[in-house]
Amino acid sequence: MTAALLMPAAPAISKPAALPDVQMRVTPTRIRVEGLSKRFVTRRADVQALDNVSLEIEQGEFVCLIGPSGCGKSTLLDIIAGLTKPDSGTVESDGKAVTAPAPDRMVMFQEPALFPWLDALGNVMFGLKLKPGLTKNDRLDIAHRYLKMVGLGGFEHSYIHELSGGMKQRVALARSLAPDPKVLLMDEPFAALDAITREQLYDDLQMIWAQTRKTIVFVTHNVREATCLADRVVLMSPRPGRIAQEFDIPLPRPRDINGAELSRYAGEMARSLKTVTDRSRQ
Numbered sequence: 001m002t003a004a005l006l007m008p009a010a011p012a013i014s015k016p017a018a019l020p021d022v023q024m025r026v027t028p029t030r031i032r033v034e035g036l037s038k039r040f041v042t043r044r045a046d047v048q049a050l051d052n053v054s055l056e057i058e059q060g061e062f063v064c065l066i067g068p069s070g071c072g073k074s075t076l077l078d079i080i081a082g083l084t085k086p087d088s089g090t091v092e093s094d095g096k097a098v099t100a101p102a103p104d105r106m107v108m109f110q111e112p113a114l115f116p117w118l119d120a121l122g123n124v125m126f127g128l129k130l131k132p133g134l135t136k137n138d139r140l141d142i143a144h145r146y147l148k149m150v151g152l153g154g155f156e157h158s159y160i161h162e163l164s165g166g167m168k169q170r171v172a173l174a175r176s177l178a179p180d181p182k183v184l185l186m187d188e189p190f191a192a193l194d195a196i197t198r199e200q201l202y203d204d205l206q207m208i209w210a211q212t213r214k215t216i217v218f219v220t221h222n223v224r225e226a227t228c229l230a231d232r233v234v235l236m237s238p239r240p241g242r243i244a245q246e247f248d249i250p251l252p253r254p255r256d257i258n259g260a261e262l263s264r265y266a267g268e269m270a271r272s273l274k275t276v277t278d279r280s281r282q
């Protein structure tokens with residue numbers, strides 16, 4: 001099998017002469033990353049975490065960043081979030097330069113980082129303080145709506161220590177979604193969860209993405225996860241961190257992580273990932 005499986009060549013389309021010209025529908029770019037470089041120098045190491053990385057992400061697109069540990073996935077996500085400054089290069093969100101975190105780009109990490117002294121509802125409402133002009137009742141309504149969306153209807157008044165790992169990540173997801181950001185940036189959000197919980201979250205995240213059409217950038221090192229979720233997978237290689245390859249995933253949705261066709265795609269991608277990983281060890 002070759003990379004052709006993952007990136008089928010575009011079929012040659014010849015326009016029938018009798019048909020009138022049809023305006024091409026172009027999806028606007030949501031995130032534009034251009035020439036990003038970032039080097040970390042410490043007493044112990046000197047690492048080129050990103051080297052001239054460019055990437056465009058369309059409005060409503062689901063992009064997974066994948067690659068071996070240390071290839072710069074989190075650094076790239078943090079720069080898009082505005083949490084880390086690049087040495088050179090630019091990031092634009094909706095045509096505006098990204099210089100700091102903003103509520104149009106919400107971030108979700110592996111650890112849910114919830115407030116233990118607030119219940120689930122309180123945690124989601126807290127995130128809504130970022131949005132100006134909302135009354136307390138507005139915040140209550142919105143928080144209820146998003147907790148229901150992530151499958152936590154009935155758990156609004158549970159404290160964080162009363163929730164399982166998967167439920168905590170659901171609260172974190174509701175908290176990220178509630179301010180209605182344009183972009184959701186997710187850094188290995190399900191990596192610490194058990195396999196069964198993760199599989200439920202794949203189904204739910206696909207459903208939520210279909211409902212909300214957020215632009216999602218999702219970091220993972222799990223090829224099946226990437227194949228299950230992404231429209232496009234961006235494979236990165238380490239030292240220096242660069243984009244090595246991109247794969248379109250044209251599988252129908254919703255996708256079953258255990259589906260046969262998905263396994264074929266994931267297998268192909270795993271081989272590319274192994275090549276990148278082996279090369280970085282040489």
Ligand code: ADP
Pocket residue numbers: 040041042047048049067068069070071072073074075076241
């Ligand atoms: P990934 O998320 O793909 O595992 P990271 O983006 O976290 O990779 O890191 C890329 C490289 O940059 C790694 O070698 C890491 O050690 C280094 N790095 C990341 N953040 C820092 C930091 N704050 N200080 C020093 N080195 C860092």
Ligand code: MG
Pocket residue numbers: 073074075
């Ligand atoms: Mg990381």
